[in-house]
Structure formats: C-alpha cells, structure tokens
Amino acid sequence: MVILRNLNYSLTVAFEAGRQEETGCDPMPFLSPPRRPGRGRKSLAGAVLALGLGAAALAPIQTANSAPVPAPTDGVYDVLGKSWGVSPAEAKVRLDTEHAKASAFEAARSDSANLDGAFFNASRQLVVNVHSAKAAEVAREHGLTPRTVARGEKALTKLQTQVQALADKSGSLQVQSIGADLPTDRLQVVLQPGKQSAKTVALVKQLKAVPGVDVSTNDTTLAMTADVIGGQIMDLVPGTNCSLGFSGTTSNGNNVMLSAGHCVEGNPDVLNRSGVHLGKGIASRFRTGSPSVDMGLMDIDAEDTGRGYIDNRNGQTTRVTGSSKAPVGSTICKAGNTTGWTCGSIQQYNLTVNYGGAGGSITRTSGLARSTVCTEGGDSGGAYISGTTAQGMTSGGPSDGHDCGWNQGGNATGSYSFYQPVVDAASYYGVTLTRG
Numbered sequence: 001m002v003i004l005r006n007l008n009y010s011l012t013v014a015f016e017a018g019r020q021e022e023t024g025c026d027p028m029p030f031l032s033p034p035r036r037p038g039r040g041r042k043s044l045a046g047a048v049l050a051l052g053l054g055a056a057a058l059a060p061i062q063t064a065n066s067a068p069v070p071a072p073t074d075g076v077y078d079v080l081g082k083s084w085g086v087s088p089a090e091a092k093v094r095l096d097t098e099h100a101k102a103s104a105f106e107a108a109r110s111d112s113a114n115l116d117g118a119f120f121n122a123s124r125q126l127v128v129n130v131h132s133a134k135a136a137e138v139a140r141e142h143g144l145t146p147r148t149v150a151r152g153e154k155a156l157t158k159l160q161t162q163v164q165a166l167a168d169k170s171g172s173l174q175v176q177s178i179g180a181d182l183p184t185d186r187l188q189v190v191l192q193p194g195k196q197s198a199k200t201v202a203l204v205k206q207l208k209a210v211p212g213v214d215v216s217t218n219d220t221t222l223a224m225t226a227d228v229i230g231g232q233i234m235d236l237v238p239g240t241n242c243s244l245g246f247s248g249t250t251s252n253g254n255n256v257m258l259s260a261g262h263c264v265e266g267n268p269d270v271l272n273r274s275g276v277h278l279g280k281g282i283a284s285r286f287r288t289g290s291p292s293v294d295m296g297l298m299d300i301d302a303e304d305t306g307r308g309y310i311d312n313r314n315g316q317t318t319r320v321t322g323s324s325k326a327p328v329g330s331t332i333c334k335a336g337n338t339t340g341w342t343c344g345s346i347q348q349y350n351l352t353v354n355y356g357g358a359g360g361s362i363t364r365t366s367g368l369a370r371s372t373v374c375t376e377g378g379d380s381g382g383a384y385i386s387g388t389t390a391q392g393m394t395s396g397g398p399s400d401g402h403d404c405g406w407n408q409g410g411n412a413t414g415s416y417s418f419y420q421p422v423v424d425a426a427s428y429y430g431v432t433l434t435r436g
Contacts, residue, residue: 075316083410095387101126108142117153119182120329149185156180170203179351191217220398235271243337243382245393247306248431260381260393261286261296289361294395295425308436310383313340319436323390336379340407344372374404374412392419
C-alpha cells in the first residue's frame with residue numbers, strides 16, 4: 001500500500017474539462033504517477049493504492065483581501081439526489097433519517113454499555129450487535145434492530161491486536177491491511193498481490209486456524225500522494241500537493257486546519273492554487289517508514305480565515321455543523337481537487353494499512369476508516385462529510401488506473417478509499433472544528 005502524497009516533484013497546475021490536475025516528475029516508487037501533458041487519465045501504471053489522495057474538500061481559507069464569502073448552501077443533497085435518482089429534498093430525508101438513527105444509537109449506548117457496534121444493512125436499518133436479551137430490548141426501545149453476535153466490535157478489536165502481533169512476529173512484508181468487518185462479525189486480513197513468500201505462507205496457515213479471521217489477497221497494491229482550500233488544491237513547498245481539510249481552533253485560540261498527516265510531514269509551507277501563502281504544517285503523526293497515524297495540523301496565517309464549510313467543487317458549499325464517526329453503512333461524500341464530489345458509504349473503522357513507499361519502505365498506518373468513496377491522486381487531505389457532519393480527511397486509495405470522473409457523486413463507483421476520522425484527529429490535537 002502506498003501513500004498518495006507526491007514527494008519531491010515539480011508541480012504545475014492545468015485545467016482540463018473543468019478539473020484541476022497536477023503534472024510533473026515523480027521519483028517515488030509505488031506512488032500514483034503524476035499526469036503528464038497530453039496523456040489521458042488512464043495512464044497510471046500498475047495497481048497502486050495511493051495514500052494522501054490530495055482530497056480538496058477542506059474548509060476554504062480566505063485571505064483578508066479576497067472577495068466576500070458566499071453564503072453556504074448544502075450542495076450535498078442535489079448531487080446525492082442525482083446519484084440516487086431522487087429529488088434533493090428526498091435525498092435530504094434519507095440522510096436525515098440516517099443521522100436520526102445514529103443519534104438514537106448514541107442514546108441507546110448511554111443507556112446500556114452492552115451495545116457492541118452498529119451498521120446500516122441493505123434495508124437501511126441500523127443493526128446493533130448485542131450479547132444479551134436486556135441489551136436487545138434497549139436497542140428496540142430506541143427503534144434499532146438488535147442482532148446477537150459471537151464476537152462484536154470489542155472482541156474484534158482485541159482479535160485485531162492479536163493478529164497484528166502474529167503478523168509482526170512472522171516477518172512477512174505482504175500483509176496489506178487488518179481490520180474488523182462488523183456486518184460479517186469477522187476480522188479481515190488482506191495480503192498484497194503476487195506470489196507469497198515462505199514467511200507469508202506460514203503466517204496464512206496460522207491465521208486460518210484462528211476463529212473469526214478471514215484471509216484474502218488484493219489485486220492492487222497501495223500508495224501515497226498529496227494535493228489546500230476546502231475541496232481545492234493545497235500546494236506544498238517543496239514540490240508536493242494535497243487538498244485542504246477542516247478548519248478549527250486550538251484551546252489557545254490559534255486558527256489551524258486538520259489534515260492528513262502525510263500531507264504536512266516535514267512541516268511544509270502551504271500555498272493555494274494562485275501561489276498565495278496560506279500557512280505551514282506544524283504537526284504530523286505520520287513518519288514515512290515507521291508506524292504512523294495519518295493525522296496532522298497546518299497553522300493558518302494570521303491574515304487568512306478558516307471557514308466552517310467545504311467547497312464541494314460544483315459551485316456550491318456545504319456547512320460543517322459538527323463531527324462524528326457515523327455508523328458503518330452510512331452515506332458519506334468527499335470533495336477533492338482531482339475528482340471533485342464523490343460519494344459512497346462507510347465500510348470499516350480502525351483499520352491498520354501498510355502503505356508502500358520509496359526504496360521499498362513500508363509505513364504501517366493505523367486508525368483508518370475505509371469507504372466506497374472513489375478517490376484519485378491529488379485528493380489527499382480532503383474532507384469527508386455525511387450530510388453536514390464532518391467525518392474525516394482522505395488518506396489513500398487504489399491508483400490502478402480507475403477513473404472516478406468529476407463530481408460524479410455516488411455514480412463514481414468501482415473503487416474505495418481510506419480516510420483519517422476527524423473526531424480522532426480533533427481529539428488528539430485539542431481542536432474545535434469551525435462550524436458554518
């Protein structure tokens with residue numbers, strides 16, 4: 001797996017068919033290759049999972065000398081409505097229903113500590129894992145659907161720790177990701193494509209003997225990339241780019257932006273697409289080649305303002321009214337500089353992903369969420385949102401030549417992506433999100 005930050009290459013910005021793309025020379029192995037002039041979007045070589053897709057969905061930053069800020073509108077609904085074949089009003093009803101059920105789950109969980117994870121099923125019911133008749137009754141009282149499971153979220157988390165220890169001890173370098181799958185109540189271990197080494201064969205034999213563990217092999221590898229304004233390009237100095245994330249303030253009132261850690265690794269200066277200085281990276285928990293978490297902070301310049309909404313790249317903006325970890329199966333969208341507004345659903349939380357990098361290095365990145373949202377190189381750091389509730393920042397995804405299109409909403413199918421949950425990043429850095 002590879003992080004999608006494009007390290008150390010010169011960047012120019014080109015506009016083609018209404019979308020912004022980066023060009024240049026990328027010396028870093030396993031990263032999604034930058035697009036070159038005159039080449040189509042299918043020119044990506046190999047199946048590389050890109051970290052730091054440069055997602056440009058962050059809260060826009062505006063300088064004091066810029067034009068007046070437009071009044072935010074919730075553009076998420078009309079784009080989702082087109083994807084689902086319904087009106088914006090009907091799309092809003094669906095999202096509001098999801099959020100109401102998620103709130104009901106939080107209320108139920110405060111009444112019973114025995115509710116053990118939840119997810120939306122195909123019928124849009126919020127299914128709650130339970131281990132007792134009493135817990136099931138609590139779930140029903142809140143309008144939720146209980147399901148008795150053998151393991152549940154807590155047991156799967158413990159199992160993940162055990163399996164990670166086995167993988168570490170084995171010496172195999174072919175484990176791509178490890179994470180719980182709530183709908184199946186099992187732990188999924190995914191291997192890199194290609195012939196298995198003797199160490200991997202031995203590990204797989206061990207894992208298949210562990211109850212509740214599934215082992216599969218992916219047909220793509222993973223990679224890192226990077227491209228800042230909510231949904232717009234985030235130029236990094238020297239020579240990389242990502243997308244802006246969520247604006248907020250620290251406990252001492254400092255204006256900052258939460259970002260993917262690999263975008264601000266090394267504390268780069270951050271410019272907008274016009275070359276105007278927006279700020280500078282000041283913290284990152286991402287260290288290439290070492291165990292990492294993909295969260296970081298950018299300090300916003302005093303003359304600039306972090307806004308409480310994101311640019312969803314279709315002429316509209318979407319307010320940020322809060323943040324959460326929405327249940328698995330919830331609808332989620334992201335704004336990115338390369339692919340615009342794309343949507344899907346949340347699949348998993350708390351994944352550990354191994355991103356490949358320069359010189360064959362592997363960066364184990366933990367605490368990620370996975371979704372069916374389509375992303376490409378240049379979307380890294382961009383904002384994921386469910387309705388108007390912030391969810392996270394783009395971390396990575398496959399750069400195997402797939403084409404998300406531009407502003408395709410839920411029609412940008414056939415791919416997946418990883419993101420850093422914003423709740424965890426805000427909690428770690430003590431940041432309060434700016435609201436619209």
